[in-house]
Amino acid sequence: MEIRAVSATPQTWSGDALVLSMYSGELSPQLQDLDRERLGGTLQELIAEQKFKGDVNTSVSGRVGTGSQIKKVMLIGLGEPAKANTDNWRKAAAQATKWANQAKVKTLALHFPLFNADAELTAQVVTEGVLLASHQDKRFKSKSEEEDKNEPTLETIELLESNAQAGIDRGRLVCEGVILARELVSAPANVVTPAKLAETAQEIAQAHPDRFALEILEREQCQALGMGAFLGVSQASDLPPKFIHLTYKQGENPVKVAIVGKGLTFDSGGLNLKTGGSGIEMMKIDMAGAAAALGCAHTIGALQPQNLEVHFIIAACENMISGRAMHPGDILTAANGKTIEVNNTDAEGRLTLADALVFADRLEPKAIVDLATLTGACIVALGEGIGGLWATDDELAQRLEQSAKAAGEKFWRMPLEEAYWEGMKSPIADCKNAGGRYGGAITAALFLKQFVEKTTAWAHLDVAGPVWTEKESGYNNSGGTGYPVRTLVNWVLSMAS
Numbered sequence: 396m397e398i399r400a401v402s403a404t405p406q407t408w409s410g411d412a413l414v415l416s417m418y419s420g421e422l423s424p425q426l427q428d429l430d431r432e433r434l435g436g437t438l439q440e441l442i443a444e445q446k447f448k449g450d451v452n453t454s455v456s457g458r459v460g461t462g463s464q465i466k467k468v469m470l471i472g473l474g475e476p477a478k479a480n481t482d483n484w485r486k487a488a489a490q491a492t493k494w495a496n497q498a499k500v501k502t503l504a505l506h507f508p509l510f511n512a513d514a515e516l517t518a519q520v521v522t523e524g525v526l527l528a529s530h531q532d533k534r535f536k537s538k539s540e541e542e543d544k545n546e547p548t549l550e551t552i553e554l555l556e557s558n559a560q561a562g563i564d565r566g567r568l569v570c571e572g573v574i575l576a577r578e579l580v581s582a583p584a585n586v587v588t589p590a591k592l593a594e595t596a597q598e599i600a601q602a603h604p605d606r607f608a609l610e611i612l613e614r615e616q617c618q619a620l621g622m623g624a625f626l627g628v629s630q631a632s633d634l635p636p637k638f639i640h641l642t643y644k645q646g647e648n649p650v651k652v653a654i655v656g657k658g659l660t661f662d663s664g665g666l667n668l669k670t671g672g673s674g675i676e677m678m679k680i681d682m683a684g685a686a687a688a689l690g691c692a693h694t695i696g697a698l699q700p701q702n703l704e705v706h707f708i709i710a711a712c713e714n715m716i717s718g719r720a721m722h723p724g725d726i727l728t729a730a731n732g733k734t735i736e737v738n739n740t741d742a743e744g745r746l747t748l749a750d751a752l753v754f755a756d757r758l759e760p761k762a763i764v765d766l767a768t769l770t771g772a773c774i775v776a777l778g779e780g781i782g783g784l785w786a787t788d789d790e791l792a793q794r795l796e797q798s799a800k801a802a803g804e805k806f807w808r809m810p811l812e813e814a815y816w817e818g819m820k821s822p823i824a825d826c827k828n829a830g831g832r833y834g835g836a837i838t839a840a841l842f843l844k845q846f847v848e849k850t851t852a853w854a855h856l857d858v859a860g861p862v863w864t865e866k867e868s869g870y871n872n873s874g875g876t877g878y879p880v881r882t883l884v885n886w887v888l889s890m891a892s
């Protein structure tokens with residue numbers, strides 16, 4: 396499917412379907428003229444019929460009378476101008492795309508007001524809405540006739556009155572990263588293994604050998620680095636662990652940052668086995684942090700920002716059971732020498748992240764951001780649509796909040812309440828890996844903080860809720876959402892300037 400910026404206007408364009416948009420209120424004089432001159436009054440009819448007011452996420456659509464150069468028309472509401480945000484543009488573009496495919500449209504035109512007078516940003520977010528809504532994951536379905544009938548029909552989409560092809564191209568590269576993350580998350584644990592994550596990192600590096608360096612540490616190398624926490628989690632699996640260190644570098648004196656992603660390709664819980672009703676069958680998603688890190692790496696590699704050195708770090712393994720499994724109560728030693736009493740083998744993500752964070756910390760970056768499907772408690776606190784954000788540095792927190800807002804991804808800042816560390820103390824080791832039931836997302840964050848010793852700006856994103864959706868909505872179809880690739884890309888780009 397091609398997306399292009401064209402100078403044509405709604406008055407001059409012709410093709411299968413035209414999508415117009417408006418803020419809340421009355422139809423503008425321009426649209427009234429267009430309706431009269433080219434659409435045979437279809438818009439006014441639809442508006443009257445449906446009592447359409449231009450509210451956000453609402454639309455009317457219909458067929459234009461025969462003989463017109465435009466066969467179908469849709470009008471989408473963008474809501475109050477004062478409440479405008481780019482995500483409404485993404486969702487509107489998604490709505491248009493889904494409608495057009497259902498209506499068997501091949502050539503589609505989109506006409507949107509400029510967001511903040513920024514033509515490139517407008518083109519970018521519209522492109523994101525189109526491409527993310529179009530992405531359907533059929534990798535694991537054999538082809539049936541029913542499927543064939545529902546094949547998307549769209550061939551070309553033109554953004555009217557636009558010269559912002561650069562915004563379209565950027566949106567496309569962002570979506571490649573989001574879709575890479577979605578497909579890694581949606582694929583089952585017998586497909587996406589630690590080795591598969593390592594291979595994916597290799598593909599990203601090979602696409603731009605001038606920009607990336609890749610190091611995959613095998614079990615023995617991790618042992619030599621003292622990564623006892625990571626290796627403890629991995630030890631029951633028949634699949635070898637892979638410690639992935641992918642580095643993007645451009646420029647002479649680059650700003651150095653690190654992104655650490657939780658990479659559990661399956662989390663059975665270990666001997667504290669996830670039992671009925673715990674969602675064990677969903678635990679293929681426990682590498683969504685790693686998937687987002689790789690998605691971000693893909694997009695950053697393609698966008699090629701200057702003066703940046705970005706370290707993508709993933710301690711990839713499975714949390715399984717076998718005669719070799721860690722016992723509840725085992726004591727592990729992390730790479731920084733800290734000892735951990737494993738009072739719950741299902742609090743495994745933080746163990747793998749401990750060694751990954753120590754590794755990141757030793758690189759002495761300006762900031763570290765980790766992202767992890769870390770706790771069910773975070774989903775209890777914030778629901779499925781919002782990620783938790785913890786940070787030791789206000790500037791980093793604000794930068795991430797801004798990046799997320801622009802990305803249309805939601806985060807809520809949570810406290811690093813030191814008093815709660817009390818519940819993580821162990822009589823026999825430096826700390827335990829799990830605290831009590833209350834404040835479980837916070838104690839998990841406090842645990843991670845023990846392994847960031849030198850870097851003053853560290854943030855932890857708990858994305859257990861938003862990386863997956865059962866129901867399609869907006870530009871997300873059911874399955875992995877690719878969260879929070881867009882936030883990460885925005886954040887990384889913001890660090891270069």
Ligand code: BES
Nearest residue numbers: 739741742744768769770771772829859
């Ligand atoms: N991977 C899970 C967290 C999770 C839950 C992710 C639901 C996605 C959806 C994590 O490893 C885990 O099991 N956490 C435990 C921690 C507890 C044992 C302290 C939890 O949240 O119950």
Ligand code: MN
Nearest residue numbers: 662741742743
């Ligand atoms: Mn677990």
Ligand code: ZN
Nearest residue numbers: 659662681744
């Ligand atoms: Zn887990």
